[in-house]
Amino acid sequence: MTEDRAPLQGMSLEFLGKPFGRALIALLFIVCLGLIFNADGTFFRWETHRDMLRQISTYGILASGLTVVIVSGGIDLSVGSMLGLAAVTFSMLSIHQGWAAGVAVGGSLALGLFCGALMGGCVGRFGIQPFIATLAGMVLLRGVAKWVSGGQKVSTTVLGRGGAFEQITLPPIFDLLGARLLHQNLATVTLIFLFCLLGCWVLLACTKWGRWLFAIGGNEVCAHLSGIPVTRVKLLAYGLSGLLAAVAGICQAVQELQGDPEAGMGYELTAIAIVVLGGTSLSGGGGGIGLTLLGTITIGYLEKILSINAVGEASRLMMTGLIVLTAVLMQKRRS
Numbered sequence: 001m002t003e004d005r006a007p008l009q010g011m012s013l014e015f016l017g018k019p020f021g022r023a024l025i026a027l028l029f030i031v032c033l034g035l036i037f038n039a040d041g042t043f044f045r046w047e048t049h050r051d052m053l054r055q056i057s058t059y060g061i062l063a064s065g066l067t068v069v070i071v072s073g074g075i076d077l078s079v080g081s082m083l084g085l086a087a088v089t090f091s092m093l094s095i096h097q098g099w100a101a102g103v104a105v106g107g108s109l110a111l112g113l114f115c116g117a118l119m120g121g122c123v124g125r126f127g128i129q130p131f132i133a134t135l136a137g138m139v140l141l142r143g144v145a146k147w148v149s150g151g152q153k154v155s156t157t158v159l160g161r162g163g164a165f166e167q168i169t170l171p172p173i174f175d176l177l178g179a180r181l182l183h184q185n186l187a188t189v190t191l192i193f194l195f196c197l198l199g200c201w202v203l204l205a206c207t208k209w210g211r212w213l214f215a216i217g218g219n220e221v222c223a224h225l226s227g228i229p230v231t232r233v234k235l236l237a238y239g240l241s242g243l244l245a246a247v248a249g250i251c252q253a254v255q256e257l258q259g260d261p262e263a264g265m266g267y268e269l270t271a272i273a274i275v276v277l278g279g280t281s282l283s284g285g286g287g288g289i290g291l292t293l294l295g296t297i298t299i300g301y302l303e304k305i306l307s308i309n310a311v312g313e314a315s316r317l318m319m320t321g322l323i324v325l326t327a328v329l330m331q332k333r334r335s
Contacts, residue, residue: 054189061247075131104171155258273324
């Protein structure tokens with residue numbers, strides 16, 4: 001009987017030792033907390049889970065791009081500021097300037113791609129440490145967002161010719177991207193998140209660029225000696241991260257019906273927590289988009305459980321920090 005149990009125990013320990021197993025256990029643990037602290041049955045309502053998916057989607061879009069960067073052994077602290085700049089840019093072009101929706105979206109995405117590639121150039125071409133380069137980018141992009149918007153929220157309230165404030169109509173693109181489908185049960189932003197997730201999965205799992213990203217994260221020197229174009233691959237990783245941060249900024253503006261230069265502050269911490277909690281190694285060379293999906297749902301449920309139980313923002317921030325620290329320590333212990 002003991003001999004029969006030994007293989008099962010070995011299989012269970014092996015499963016728990018893998019990133020997917022640990023991420024799944026973390027998700028189940030958070031769900032169990034929701035079952036216990038259900039806020040008088042609020043956790044059992046479908047609306048709670050539906051709203052959780054919508055609210056976490058913006059963070060999930062950021063985390064998708066960050067996964068690609070972290071797999072390559074880097075980090076991008078500028079995504080929150082890039083989100084704010086994209087939200088301001090999109091709102092100014094679409095609301096105040098009246099540009100066509102395609103041009104406003106395309107311009108914002110192009111800006112995100114350019115800024116991300118600029119970060120990648122600093123890291124790959126000039127050899128600046130990713131933490132330093134993207135920290136500088138975080139401050140710079142936030143300053144640009146405030147400068148462009150004049151430090152004010154870009155909304156439908158504008159100053160008219162006579163000196164009085166006037167209300168202008170929101171462009172149709174806001175209604176389109178802010179819509180809910182399937183009898184109000186699925187937000188458009190959630191579909192955008194899933195599309196971004198799918199795109200990153202295809203890149204990492206089905207292309208040579210994905211294999212190169214893992215190789216660079218595992219050992220950059222060996223990757224370079226084996227002929228992998230390290231600089232170009234890093235440009236791709238950071239450019240994609242900036243592009244997805246711009247996507248998240250557009251979604252944020254649509255949900256808030258305005259472009260706020262302060263939008264996205266601290267979002268990079270939550271996005272990193274999602275990636276690390278999912279099991280992607282901060283040292284690079286390991287992880288994946290499927291793990292990021294698990295991490296996104298886990299953090300989403302944690303935020304929702306804390307919200308419905310009226311837990312303050314200070315406690316939420318402390319818990320997010322502890323989650324990142326615990327996940328990193330678990331990775332360190334496993335390695």
